[in-house]
Amino acid sequence: MKKLFTGVCVAAALSLSGQAALADVLDDIAERGVLRVGVKADYPPYGYLDEAGNIVGIEPALAQDVADLLGVELELIPVVSSNRMQFLEQGRIDLMIATMTDRNDRREVVQIVDPNYYSSGTNILAPTAAGLTEWEQLDGLPVCGIQGAFYNRKTEEEFGAEIVAFTGTAEALAALQQGTCVAFVYDDSFLISRLSEPEWADYEMPLQTIDDAPWGLAVALGEDRFAELMSGMIVNWHLSGRILALETEYGVDNTPFAERMHQLFLDINPSIER
């Protein structure tokens, strides 16, 4: 963590000095006057289309912060999971904030910025009336899932649930509503977006999220100066509680990861509270 903090200080110093020997993407952005950010447009509340057709959500809001800091206009470019890294590689976007899980093989293709800005894990969607509070309570209960999901085995083996796995989320959600199972085990970020819909008003995501996998925002490989700037940006988001505030703004319960990161950076620099 110390190393990270040093990195942040270096990043801050660099971005303040604003000088670099070679022209890089930051110079391009300044020259263009526009920051192009790849975000999701189909993943509420992280990135979605509002009624007017604008891309809004938690990630577009973060992108706006970056544009404001750089003093340039923001252009949001919708990407999907299968093409997001290529958009960055080809220089069609400068920055990618698109719900991407941080994995080592991806770090070889794009420059994922440390620290991680967000995270998703495994949780369940269950009727509020069931009153579930612990994973262990799933013992002996039928729980819907998706065929091939890695946490099915864990839910079965460690918590004793009887997994009823379907081929897609639509089938599993229908089976949950029809009462075939007591809960649906899946990515918590997906479940959060369902909970914001009126159809799921009587349901909740009651358990402690497990198997957290961090999300990474990314710049193109070799854009070290922009990456360092973004490191500082992410630390600032965690430190100032910006991500927690955005979660609240978009109707998401504060995730344990965002809370933990906020606390972590507060502990490093408690003076921020004054």
Next chain:
Amino acid sequence: MDGIEAWFLDLYHTTGINLTIVYDAFDRERFLWGLLNTVILSVICLVFSVIIGIIGAWLLGARHAIPRRIVQAYVQFFRNTPPLVQMYFFFFALGPMFMTTVERHVGQMVFVSETPLLTSFHWAVISLSFFAGAFNVEIFRSGIEAVPRSTIEAAEALGMSRWQIYRDVILPLAFRICLPALNNNLVNLVKTTTLAYAIAVPELLYMSNQIWSDSVNVPEMMTVLLFVYVGLVAILVFAMQRWERAMKLPGFGR
């Protein structure tokens, strides 16, 4: 047993062929449970589809038009729709129409909820039995229509009733005539049970899918699946051929 497990673990380490179903107790249990479910599902559907076939073919020969029309409509409906679509239709569209309440123990609390009366396994049995049954009706009809008219006339001349003629003369002969076609359809039925994975029936394909997702041994499990089905169908064909031979009438059908 330990020796075998060690051998397969060694096989994985030396060749990369990962057969977790041999050395991993959890995977082995899942696989055997899937195999058992496939066998149970197949046997139940085989029996029901044959019963449906016999009754349907008998109703097709009824004097009244109404039962004939009903059976014809049934055959058309089930023969003209894909079994996967039927399975989805039964489970997701018909299932919620028959509900029951269950008490589930959540920790110390009891959670009372609505749940479909019939499980996915029940719907798979219903769907597959009616699907194969529709073909069996036609297969038995072909057998019945192949029974020589003169044989039936001879039975009538002996003063046998319609039911007696059907049970003691037509059906035994028809059965022997249509056995090869019935064999074909029943073999198909065993293979069609794999579709039940779509409505989460924990049969062999479903369990294998879960195993290869967890252990990332897709080619190995695909191969195992293929051979297991070859074996399952071979057992069925062997039994049916034994039956065919046991029922052979000297001089009949030659």
